[in-house]
Amino acid sequence: MYNAPLAFPADFDGWRDAARRALTLKVSPEEMSFTIGEEAPSLFAEPLPDTMPADAPQPSVPKAFPDLARKLICHADPDRFVFAYRLLWRLQGEKRLLEIASDRDVVRATEMEKAVRRDSHKMKAFVRFREIEDAELGRHSVAWFEPFHHTVELTAPFFARRFAGMVWTILTPERTAHWNGEELAFLPGATRDMAPSDDDMEALWLTYYASIFNPARLKVKAMTAEMPKKYWANMPETALVKPLIAGAEAAHRRMLETQPTLPSLRDERLKERRAMSLPRMEKGQGSGAGDDKAPGTIGEAREQAAHCRACPLWEPATQTVFGKGPEDAPVIFVGEQPGDQEDIAGEPFVGPAGKVFDQALAAAGIDRSQAYVTNAVKHFKFEPRGKRRIHAKPNTGEITVCRWWLDQERRLIAPKLIVALGATAAQAVLGKTVTIKATRSMLIDLDAATKLIVTVHPSYLLRLPDEAARERETKAFRADMALVLETVPELAVGSN
Numbered sequence: 001m002y003n004a005p006l007a008f009p010a011d012f013d014g015w016r017d018a019a020r021r022a023l024t025l026k027v028s029p030e031e032m033s034f035t036i037g038e039e040a041p042s043l044f045a046e047p048l049p050d051t052m053p054a055d056a057p058q059p060s061v062p063k064a065f066p067d068l069a070r071k072l073i074c075h076a077d078p079d080r081f082v083f084a085y086r087l088l089w090r091l092q093g094e095k096r097l098l099e100i101a102s103d104r105d106v107v108r109a110t111e112m113e114k115a116v117r118r119d120s121h122k123m124k125a126f127v128r129f130r131e132i133e134d135a136e137l138g139r140h141s142v143a144w145f146e147p148f149h150h151t152v153e154l155t156a157p158f159f160a161r162r163f164a165g166m167v168w169t170i171l172t173p174e175r176t177a178h179w180n181g182e183e184l185a186f187l188p189g190a191t192r193d194m195a196p197s198d199d200d201m202e203a204l205w206l207t208y209y210a211s212i213f214n215p216a217r218l219k220v221k222a223m224t225a226e227m228p229k230k231y232w233a234n235m236p237e238t239a240l241v242k243p244l245i246a247g248a249e250a251a252h253r254r255m256l257e258t259q260p261t262l263p264s265l266r267d268e269r270l271k272e273r274r275a276m277s278l279p280r281m282e283k284g285q286g287s288g289a290g291d292d293k294a295p296g297t298i299g300e301a302r303e304q305a306a307h308c309r310a311c312p313l314w315e316p317a318t319q320t321v322f323g324k325g326p327e328d329a330p331v332i333f334v335g336e337q338p339g340d341q342e343d344i345a346g347e348p349f350v351g352p353a354g355k356v357f358d359q360a361l362a363a364a365g366i367d368r369s370q371a372y373v374t375n376a377v378k379h380f381k382f383e384p385r386g387k388r389r390i391h392a393k394p395n396t397g398e399i400t401v402c403r404w405w406l407d408q409e410r411r412l413i414a415p416k417l418i419v420a421l422g423a424t425a426a427q428a429v430l431g432k433t434v435t436i437k438a439t440r441s442m443l444i445d446l447d448a449a450t451k452l453i454v455t456v457h458p459s460y461l462l463r464l465p466d467e468a469a470r471e472r473e474t475k476a477f478r479a480d481m482a483l484v485l486e487t488v489p490e491l492a493v494g495s496n
Helices: 010-022 065-073 080-091 103-126 154-161 204-213 220-224 229-234 238-244 248-257 266-275 285-289 298-305 339-345 352-363 398-413 422-431 460-461 469-488
Strands: 002-006 032-036 132-133 137-145 168-171 174-177 186-190 331-335 372-374 382-385 389-392 415-423 453-456
Touching: 002 010, 010 032, 010 065, 010 080, 032 080, 032 168, 065 080, 065 103, 080 103, 103 229, 137 238, 137 389, 154 168, 154 174, 154 229, 174 398, 204 238, 229 238, 238 248, 298 382, 298 398, 331 398, 331 422, 339 389, 352 460, 352 469, 398 422, 415 469, 453 469, 460 469
Parallel strands: 002 032, 137 168, 331 372, 331 415, 415 453
Antiparallel strands: 132 137, 168 174, 174 186, 382 389
16 A cells, blocks of 8 residues: 655645656555645555656556546545546556546546536636735735635636736635735635725625616526525625515616617607618629629528628627528518527527417418528617617618618519518518508519518517407417418428
């Protein structure tokens, strides 16, 4: 039985040196033990020899093992040193051991590594510095933290990079990390009373924390999952959590009552005039590349539209959301514009309105994959309100400018039927303003080969506050989808 002493609980360098010596001496994991600091070894353990044979081969390990071993050594498991050595021992004969996800040792190592990474992440998130005046160091930031695992050495370099211009110290029961602005040093552990209890800026921090609390997005379970209560004692803002939760409902009501008003009609008209002053998008001007060649395929049109700069909507949007579906689709469904989720995903009708749309198609027996789905306007127009992006209706100028892309989709696909979902879509297809009431559920001839059906946009159903009205309008919308299938039977599920 051999024993190797280590300097501190996460002494990876000491473990690595001892493990190399033990491996060259062919000491099995069962014959190996490790002690920390002043711990006494077993009565039957003799010191591991300090020297190795001159011709001793270097251990061979996969590239991923050193980082894995470093994290295993940081775990709180008292058997971690021997366990890490056992993995090293096995790797000498089982080169692909770490690739066997079902191996018990690999499963254990993966779980231990995950726990250490999580603990290190929590330390980065929950350390709170307080400023003090030190006679030698001057202005000095000090924090007290209690990690579950031995993660101080692993995590302290993050703070050295993040707060390189500060002089700071992180005190923990086991180890102390100190950064003097140039060098990172580790010292023995400390006690809670060695850390300051508050500082001059704490009241300001608490005011800021309370001000960013959003009662409309309160999720207590999710919060405690990400910020476990065991960390709360060292975070000054957690004293506000209970009163903020208790007052969330009243705060939410106040927020709704005082939310910002919609833009004025004058502002909307100015925006519309500005959009109308832009050159009309004829031929390929929408690509923004000066190329007046009309696209030959939907793929080419999609690529050109990704560079469209013909109206201001491209700038705040995440991306162009072009149509999606077969190039020989018998039907084109046209919506108003992408929503928040569509803007992020880059696909039309994938948000809440898209779910209502899918349900109506399913109820009518329509296979969405056989249809082409697009929007009259290809960029998401919105008004920012706090962290939310609120849908804003596109104006006539924006609809007119973007109509060129819709015309290309119609030309390239040549559908039998176009379904305009909402007044904006109908305006884009017809080139003039129409009302839903006057045109709904009618078969309108666009040309000799194409007909038009106008109906409501699915988002209209989501906005209805009255349950009876919502049920009535949903039934009418599904009846319109049934008319679509009656007009184009090849859309039926299973027809292809």
